[in-house]
Amino acid sequence: MAKDDSARLRRVVLERLMRYYRWLSESTFRKPLRTVTSAQIAEALDVDPTQVRKDFGAVGLVGMGRVGFEVCEVCRAIRYVLGFDQRYEGVLIGAGHLGSALAAYNGFASYGLEIVAVFDNDKRKIGSKVAGCAVQSMRALKPYIRKHNIRLAILTTPAEVSQELVDRVVSAGVKAIWNFTPTRLTVPPDVFVRNEHISLGLSEIAYHLVK
Amino acid sequence: MAKDDSARLRRVVLERLMRYYRWLSESTFRKPLRTVTSAQIAEALDVDPTQVRKDFGAVGLVGMGRVGFEVCEVCRAIRYVLGFDQRYEGVLIGAGHLGSALAAYNGFASYGLEIVAVFDNDKRKIGSKVAGCAVQSMRALKPYIRKHNIRLAILTTPAEVSQELVDRVVSAGVKAIWNFTPTRLTVPPDVFVRNEHISLGLSEIAYHLVK
DNA sequence: GGTTAAACGTGATAAAAATCTCATAACGCC
DNA sequence: GGCGTTATGAGATTTTTATCACGTTTAACC
Numbered sequence: 001m002a003k004d005d006s007a008r009l010r011r012v013v014l015e016r017l018m019r020y021y022r023w024l025s026e027s028t029f030r031k032p033l034r035t036v037t038s039a040q041i042a043e044a045l046d047v048d049p050t051q052v053r054k055d056f057g058a059v060g061l062v063g064m065g066r067v068g069f070e071v072c073e074v075c076r077a078i079r080y081v082l083g084f085d086q087r088y089e090g091v092l093i094g095a096g097h098l099g100s101a102l103a104a105y106n107g108f109a110s111y112g113l114e115i116v117a118v119f120d121n122d123k124r125k126i127g128s129k130v131a132g133c134a135v136q137s138m139r140a141l142k143p144y145i146r147k148h149n150i151r152l153a154i155l156t157t158p159a160e161v162s163q164e165l166v167d168r169v170v171s172a173g174v175k176a177i178w179n180f181t182p183t184r185l186t187v188p189p190d191v192f193v194r195n196e197h198i199s200l201g202l203s204e205i206a207y208h209l210v211k
Numbered sequence: 212m213a214k215d216d217s218a219r220l221r222r223v224v225l226e227r228l229m230r231y232y233r234w235l236s237e238s239t240f241r242k243p244l245r246t247v248t249s250a251q252i253a254e255a256l257d258v259d260p261t262q263v264r265k266d267f268g269a270v271g272l273v274g275m276g277r278v279g280f281e282v283c284e285v286c287r288a289i290r291y292v293l294g295f296d297q298r299y300e301g302v303l304i305g306a307g308h309l310g311s312a313l314a315a316y317n318g319f320a321s322y323g324l325e326i327v328a329v330f331d332n333d334k335r336k337i338g339s340k341v342a343g344c345a346v347q348s349m350r351a352l353k354p355y356i357r358k359h360n361i362r363l364a365i366l367t368t369p370a371e372v373s374q375e376l377v378d379r380v381v382s383a384g385v386k387a388i389w390n391f392t393p394t395r396l397t398v399p400p401d402v403f404v405r406n407e408h409i410s411l412g413l414s415e416i417a418y419h420l421v422k
Numbered sequence: 423g424g425t426t427a428a429a430c431g432t433g434a435t436a437a438a439a440a441t442c443t444c445a446t447a448a449c450g451c452c
Numbered sequence: 453g454g455c456g457t458t459a460t461g462a463g464a465t466t467t468t469t470a471t472c473a474c475g476t477t478t479a480a481c482c
Contacts, residue, residue, distance in 0.1 A: 011415060012469075018414035022393060026370075037429065045395060048471060053430065065477035066428050082414050083421030097315045101308035102409075111413045151420055176420050178412060182233060184256060192419040194412050198313075201389060201405050202322045203229035203293050204222060208403040209362055209387050210294030223439070248459065259441060264460065276448040277458050426481080435472070442465070449458085 009058060014082065016055050019045055021078040028071055037068035084112045090152035090178070091145065093165055095120040095128075095135045098180055099156040103131035115154070117144055121161075141165075145172035154178045220269060225293065227266050230256055232289040239282055248279035295323045301363035301389070302356065304376055306331040306339075306346045309391055310367035314342035326365070328355055332372075349376075356383035365389045 009017075023044055024036065038052040056062075056069060059081045063069040079085050092099055092115050103115055118133040120126065125135045136144070144150070153169045155162055155177060162181040169177070176192045179185055185193050220228075234255055235247065249263040267273075267280060270292045274280040290296050303310050306329050314326055329344040331337065336346045347355070355361070364380045366373055366388060373392040380388070387403045390396055396404050 009418065010468085014414040014418055015411045018411050022410070039429075049429090050431095050471065051469090054432090054470090057431070063430055064479085065430050066479050068429065081418070083417040086417075086421050088417070088420055097308070097312035101312045104308045105409075107410065108413065111410070112417055113413060152416065176416055178416055192416070194415050196409065196412050198316075198407065199233070199318065199322065200226045200229050201407050202319065202324060203225040204405050205363065205387055205389055205403070206294040206297075206299070206323055207220065207225055207292070209299055210297050221438080250459080260459090261441065261461090262439090265440090265462095268461070274460055276446075276460050278449070279459065424482095426479105428477100428479090430475105430477070432474090432476105433472105434474100435470100437468100437470070439468070440466080443463090445460105445462095447458100447460075450456095452453105452455085 007058075009081070013055055013058060016047065016051070017059065017078050017082060020052065020055070021075060021082070024071055024075055028075075033071050035064075035068045036071050036074070038063070040068070082111075084110070087112050087114060088152060089114050089116045089148065089150055090154050091115070091117045091119060091141070091150050091169075092130075092133075092154045092156065093119050093138075093141070093169070094156035094158075095122070095125050095130050096156060099154075100130050102154060102156065102180075103133065106131075113152070116148065116150070119144075121157075138165075142168055142172045145169055145174060149173065151175045152178065154180070156180045159183045220292070224266055224269055227258065227262070228270065228289050228293060231263065231266070232286060232293070235282055235286055239286075244282050246275075246279045247282050247285070249274070251279070293322075295321070298323050298325060299363060300325050300327045300359065300361055301365050302326070302328045302330060302352070302361050302380075303341075303344075303365045303367065304330050304349075304352065304380070305367035305369075306333070306336050306341050307367060310365075311341050313365060313367065313391075314344065317342075324363070327359065327361070330355075332368075352376075353379055353383045356380055356385060360384065362386045363389065365391070367391045370394045 020041055023041065038049040041052050042049040059077050061069060061074055061077050090113055092103055095118050103118060108115065115133065118130045118135045119138050119141045120135050121138050126137050128135050151174060153174045155165065157165060159181050162183045163185060166177060166185050166187060170187055170191055175190065177185065179193055179195045182197050182199055187193055231252055234252065249260040252263050253260040270288050272280060272285055272288050301324055303314055303326050314329060319326065326344065329341045329346045330349050330352045331346050332349050337348050339346050362385060364385045366376065368376060370392050373394045374396060377388060377396050377398060381398055381402055388396065390404055390406045393408050393410055398404055
């Protein structure tokens, strides 16, 4: 059973947990397994088996000798620790290509996230629908967040305006920002920012391609 | 001057170099600086000044006491090491939302990457234009790669078909894959894969939001 | 039931990454 | 030109992350 260990989990661990979870979900979908061993997971995901056991240990999972771990229990523990079962609502700021792509991606729901509103500055976009959400004017942003108690903002705007928008949503009560903008944001210490910079990937690609 | 050090640079270093480069490019755009100190960069990007100097040292940059580093020289060295000045062509596989977003992003050119063709399975999309490229049938994929000597494939297809597509493009000569699919790909050792999994970000977001 | 093989849990170890400390060098000022 | 200030560069240290090694547990098999 997942016991609540108060020690904060590190980012690398969270990401690995996510990968275990995804693999378990889809592999059980293909062929339901009752149990799984750390070696199987390690093999499939190209990590060390010890790593898997350590990570599982960190979220309170214990396996059985000779058998391994119960798949459904592992999934449950990860869902619990990562908070996938608690629904939370996010607003999407910026209805450009990337914003639309994110809004259209319907896989978020299974991780608890629901995108409930989309905002953009472009008058031509306002009123149009993006993945079921009517695009609203930026003026509506702050009131909306206040009213619906939104805690997550997903940012896909041009870099120039991102800091200003962040200040606004933070002052409205947002506690986490998923930043797809190539900008380092300044926020109060109680606000969490996750940066997602695709262009970082280019550094590695270009480097390996040119070598 | 950027001297060619044969030691392979690690991923973290490459990514930081990219961040330095981006910041330097845009900050010189705002207000041209002739020189910059490691402390200034560190301050702006929230890293340790020593780290900056170490990274610079790794690409052969030397600074001057009391002055710092010459901006244009730093930029040049990073461009050189990361290979931004060598143009390379990539094909985009999958013209969905994310694919369109990537194709439309015109920032890649300044890092050397040009997306020269787009492929999709969906008959309704074939022939339509995505960011200036006519979407082609998947059947044309392999011949195209062969003919134009393409070395990079950007993958934004559904997870189920990604491995099969990878096998095809690799057999056609592709040497690097930028994978936006939530799948671990198997490739020969001489092919480089960079995985870009947005859903990993969700693990951290959900965790922090729920805590 | 006892034996064996397979998998776990964990403390020790190694590797990698980040940070600290400080001697050295260069510019600006008098 | 000498002196103080400031930034670099490199070695030492710490922290984090990953891997190894091994004793323990548990199901399967005779």
